[in-house]
Amino acid sequence: MRVFSKHKELIYEVAEAIASRNYHTVYHENPKEYGEEEKAAGLAAFQAKFNLDFNELNVKSEVWIGEEVSPYLQTGLGIRYPYIEVEKLIENARPAWKTWRNVDIEERAGLLVEALERIKLRFFELAYSAIHTTGQGFMMAFQSAGPHACDRALEAVAMGFNEVKRFPEQVKWEKWVGGSAISMRKTYNPIPKGISLVIGCSTFPTWNSMPGVFASLVTGNPVIVKPHPKAVLPMAIVIAEIRNVLKENGLKVDTIQMAVDTTAKLITKELAEHPEVQLIDYTGNSKFGNYLEGLRKTTFTEKAAINPVIIDSTKDIEGLVNNLAFSISLYSRQMCTAPQNIYVPASGIKITGGNVSFKDFCDRLKVAIDNLLDAKWGASTLGCVQNDATLKKVNEVSMALGTPVSEGKYFKMPDFESARTQSIKVLAVDSGKQEIFQKEVFGPMVFIVKTESTERSIELALRGCEISGAITCLVHCTDFVLCKEIEEKFNNEFIPVSLNLTGQIYVNQHAAFSDFHGTGGNPSGNSSFVDPGFITKRFVWVGNRYMS
């Protein structure tokens, strides 16, 4: 039986969901849905890997490397992965591609869903792998590394399924000339572009890599994943499960491979510049992203961003402040979608029947940040800082440059005495000091920018987007006309706007099947999870015509 038959209904259901953009989920985000026993088993499975070779890829190698360090333990995990030379990876990909491209689209989609179902069985193991590589708290690690990443991968599979099946495989074409018909058979072939390189990041190793991996695979391309050397394990598990499904179905496991390297000797450029590599997915800093975009290959990038918050007025100042405090605290602001600059007019924020002064707002935000950290789930919400460099850059920003609102300080992480933590540093600055706030400061640091007016806030926010791009923009405003104006101005720069978020919906979160993640239209990246272009650029329509 074809694997497609098993997952056919799910694929059609998801294809329907991405067209409707309504709320949808396939992989539940609540760990409680999966059982306590599974949680313990996941932890055990993770711990059992320490100081051993990761053998699940069934790859032979003379050299085994690994340098992952848990931000919670600040000790190495000791897991080693098989090192394979670039040329060997390419050699392996060639025959695998030949087989894979000839698997029909339905079966490719079916096999990929089957792999997701296998990955689902390891969600807790993935969560612990993510925790101890990225530094995320448990809940975020569980959701982002497991269900959310799988939902996004499924989204790519369904969009790929739609696009590859968009035109008929063949038609009989008949043209009547005079009294007789000229007839031809025509075929329409979605030809995959070639070897796909997916370059991972250290903060969201599966969430940011899986859409590209599944998009390339479903369109018939072989994939080489080059994870960040500090966050290999989560993708290693994903890749192992895909290879298992390939093997069980008599296909070549090297359809997907893992390329590990070390920070001392990165192989990313060698891979990216290899003439047989046609597709590159990338998440990371803008400098390297711009270099990749300049290679004149097909690239899908997500780079740095300065996400702005414009606060003009609100019906719910308490809700605003709490929502914002959570957004900037979540994973210590190491999310690509986290706000950095909060623009507030010097005259304060208009509220129902009154006004909240600039100073009052700063005070309220500080209180909300502190309360969040003091709460039972506070430390886990912030998690750890993934690496020392992030912390160093944050701490290089002198509090003397403006008015300190909240100092960034070490806080205790329950159960982990050595955890690398820091509370959110908040600095209020004048709008004139663009040299301070108009560059990305990644990590637990935000600026509250005191502006002359909301008009000036808009102007400054747009300027930041022009320089560094934005993946999200949060606006609090009760004036309908002004909202429309802001929306239009940001949308015209290809920046999405979220308005008046309070409660449990945060600007950082993009829902699979409904929200596009990134637009691809501003300097924060050239691609979007998962718009049609994320798929169609991975293959080429080629038509043949046959007479008689």
Place this chain on the structure above:
Amino acid sequence: MRVFSKHKELIYEVAEAIASRNYHTVYHENPKEYGEEEKAAGLAAFQAKFNLDFNELNVKSEVWIGEEVSPYLQTGLGIRYPYIEVEKLIENARPAWKTWRNVDIEERAGLLVEALERIKLRFFELAYSAIHTTGQGFMMAFQSAGPHACDRALEAVAMGFNEVKRFPEQVKWEKWVGGSAISMRKTYNPIPKGISLVIGCSTFPTWNSMPGVFASLVTGNPVIVKPHPKAVLPMAIVIAEIRNVLKENGLKVDTIQMAVDTTAKLITKELAEHPEVQLIDYTGNSKFGNYLEGLRKTTFTEKAAINPVIIDSTKDIEGLVNNLAFSISLYSRQMCTAPQNIYVPASGIKITGGNVSFKDFCDRLKVAIDNLLDAKWGASTLGCVQNDATLKKVNEVSMALGTPVSEGKYFKMPDFESARTQSIKVLAVDSGKQEIFQKEVFGPMVFIVKTESTERSIELALRGCEISGAITCLVHCTDFVLCKEIEEKFNNEFIPVSLNLTGQIYVNQHAAFSDFHGTGGNPSGNSSFVDPGFITKRFVWVGNRYMS
């Protein structure tokens, strides 16, 4: 009443046609369908423009320029067009864009179809304009400049209609958390990228430019057309009709503008490099195309190509030879789709119960070419050579480099004593002489390459495609397995294959709504008429979220 209502059914019908890829046409290709009186009126309208300012654009200018020369008359047409500075064109485009982008997609599509209906009324005038700028014969000029160009434009409108309407304008998104629903309104906005520059060529001024023009317009972008200075009139008529429809409907006419220049002082680079120009459509030589692709804007290029013919075996040698003679004679091989290199094994061509020797094939092809030229419609099939440079390059190829099969000679064009004509020059060369045949020689020249075997033919043809790309590839082969092998090899290089064409279907012709023109995957260009990417790259999906 909305213009959309008037054309709604047609738009849906065409959207259906592009999905099914079956034979379809909206604008009849047979001039007889349009009436003899209209033909005479079209000629008169064309002639009435000689030596006058082209006022139909209703554009004020101090400087009027024009340097079109009829390849039939070899005298200037004397028509002058309003010159507008680049900065002024951009300035005009800005406010026009603001209005145009806010016209909803249905109405935009309706207005564009209305413009096509107006253009239809001027098909004969367009035909004569094309004849006396490109040098095409009447039938080809009529079809390519009028109905075929309009069918392709309509294809772009329908694909644009589909893509822009692909996601809902808004949804109510509800997520259940615990026992209560969190709800948001979300909108999905297809934001146009910006000013679109369409750079025309001298051989197919409307056919190659209209798809880009209509694709950009339907997706909400303003357009500046920069026609080739030697072939302005056909697009000037098209642009005038679009502007008429815009004006009648209270929209800004500068949504589409024409940028004329002179060969002595081209403004193409100035336009292309202007920071506000975001989209570039281009047809022309590879050098300039590569420069445009390197600008890191969104580009749609069609560049040079070496289209191969591989002849292995046939069931109908007579049909093969006649079909091929027509393909290489049509418009004196100035079509981007015309074959250049005909690969034939030294051992000859296998036919039913026998073999046609290499020499015999050359002789037969010469006879077929001569017969075609001698026929009543022969001269008109070849038409004129558009410019002297083409002729010069063709005549620079020395017949001493191989075995002459057919000399390229002047022939008489009925009614036009001064016409720039030349019959097809055919040179047989050995497969070793790649320096001769592995570069594009545009115009009335083909090479018959004598190869060691069909395997070698395939290898050489692929080599040519690798260097210069190919838009088409014609194969004659009766061996099913070999056909599959050739098909796979060429398709993998993103080159479409047409097999065993005889009768009235020619490899040069791509049918709108059914055949993709170009694949975008090989060096002959990075785009395709009209695949989904031809549309989706012109706008960006931006989603907004609204709470309460």
